[in-house]
Amino acid sequence: MPTIAMIGAGRIGTNVAQAAVNAGYDVVLANSRGPESLADVVAQLGPKARAATAHEAAEAGDLVLIAVPLHAREAVPVEPLKGKVVIDANNYYPQRDGRIEALDTNASTTSELLQGHLPESHVVKAFNNIYANEIPTDGLPTGTENRRALPIAGNDGVAKSAVAQFLDSLGYDAVDLGPLTESWRVERDTPAYVKRTTADELRALAADTQRVQQA
Structure with missing residues (x-):
């Protein structure tokens, strides 16, 4: 199985890590404070988890989740992520991230900003549209009726x-929204945001969404 790396070990990062460990993956976690600060998290996750620096996690991961605040995206290491699949789990919160003109004017999306920082990586939007604590608990086996769907978007x-x-493998259907330019359809303040939906319901909500000015 591929190794899953998390750069950012807050609520999203640790809950995706828990879901991944539950599914049998090896996981590597990193944060801005160093591997030693993750000792308790790694102990709770068990023997399939280990802590590392951000650079080491980027090197180790076959899939690499970026779950740092948007304003910290430029600290994400570029070189070890070249050619890799990078998952963007971010949402834009101006009160946390500061005002970002490209997002305020709807000229870009969080995933496009990350793709710009990682031009040789393959960025895919995912995990931004579910409450963190639901990630390890809401999954169901493939083919289960009314299985929850999560959106993805990407250029590759x-x-x-x-x-x-x-x-x-974590228990979710994936709904492909298209390229990164369409990822706004499931970001904060949209009808589909953090709503439990099936694949058909999610497609309908995303298609019917109107883009609004960021508050």
Whole structure:
């Protein structure tokens, strides 16, 4: 199985790590404070988890989740992520991230900003549309009726397939919204945001969404 790395070990990072460990993956976690600060988290996750620096996690991961605040994206290491599938779990919160003109004017999305920082990586939007604590608990086996769906978006079809397979292994259907430019359809303050939906319901909500000015 591929190794899953988390750069950012807050609520999203640790809950994706827990879901991944539950599904049998090895996980590597990193944060801004160093591996020693993650000792308790790693102990709770068990023997399939280890802590590392951000650079080491980026090197180790076959899929790499970026779950740092948006304003910290430029601290994400570039070189070890070249050619890799990178999952963007971010949402824009101006009160946390500061005002970002490209997002305020809807000229870009969080995932496009991360893709700009990582031009040789394959960025896929995922995990931004679910409450963190639900990630390890809401998954169901493939084919289960009314299985929850999570959206993905990305510019590379192979990368999206890899993320869709990962989501499936955690218990979720994946709904492909298209390229990164369409990822706004499931970001904060949209009808589909953090709502439990099936794949068909999610497609309908995303298609019917109107883009609004960021508050």
